[in-house]
Amino acid sequence: MSKILVAQHNHKSCIKQALNSAETICKQKKLRLTPIRKRIFELIWSNHKAVGAYDLLESLHLEDPKAKPVTIYRALDFLLAAGLIHKIKSLNAFIGCLRPEISHNAMLLICNVCQQTDEVEAQNIYQNICQIAENNAFLPQNISLELHGVCNSCHQIQEIDLNNLS
């Protein structure tokens, strides 16, 4: 996704790749990517917007009207533990991880306009953060770094709008 206008990208290949990665990783880690878990993973990957648990439930209801919240949350717990998705705490929403293979100290970029979320490498940031933590005698165990703002695509649109006004 990074630096690529979302409108230009072939999302079916995103989904395909995400599913491939997920299956490989689960095979490696001996985790069971059951049909429910896989389906919810697919639903999360239906686009690049963070999705809430109850949105997922609504989608799942189209296929399984009897599905309950706990079904979703269990699948989400599994996918989180497997490192296949991220929880965006500032939105209480979930997004597919872009680089589940590698241990990723990622930074989430969340667009306030189109809601699409990107994930970028931030290894240096994490090192700096850990240094500051150490300076403060704090032992970090879990870091949550979320940026809300305007993505390139939406920023360009805004500029176009401003130009058209004048």
Next chain:
Amino acid sequence: MSKILVAQHNHKSCIKQALNSAETICKQKKLRLTPIRKRIFELIWSNHKAVGAYDLLESLHLEDPKAKPVTIYRALDFLLAAGLIHKIKSLNAFIGCLRPEISHNAMLLICNVCQQTDEVEAQNIYQNICQIAENNAFLPQNISLELHGVCNSCHQIQEIDLNNLS
């Protein structure tokens, strides 16, 4: 708070200072720190642990049994907007800001053991973050940086425990 063992500090002076700052800031910004808002601010400052909205409601109920959730959330909204408190998104909880006077790009250090939360200066981190955002053509508007881990105080206790075991 930083680098000071919490057990050693005089928390009444924390509260006093926090209230003084809040009143000064509200006067400057022409914001109304009404009795309700002030009281909830005090309740938030009752210690250095992040507190949930419904915990606050429970406390407030001791004084005003008719208080409703929306009372709390309104006060929280005001205090957040005034920059007097932070919301810890990973906990759905709130904590008094340690440096409300200055525009603060802070980093929250949340202890998984004692739940006490510290806030440290992280100007450089924020610059690095913004640089990475820029590299990715992303315009940052709001940054949320939360570290969960073990604070110095709890870490020392753990070491003592380990020593005693052997």
Next chain:
DNA sequence: AATGTAATGTTATAATATTACATTATATTA
């Protein structure tokens, strides 16, 4: 086949947060 463990089904409920509208307090200014 027997057994233990993991996953799912099902029901209920907990925890967090907001909407809508009425009322009261405060600020503005005629």
Next chain:
DNA sequence: TAATATAATGTAATATTATAACATTACATT
């Protein structure tokens, strides 16, 4: 000061997000 506008609070209802508890089924291991 009285009239008016704006901000704050009261009150009730409801929306949203998440978990607990226990029964049943599927799967893995022996």
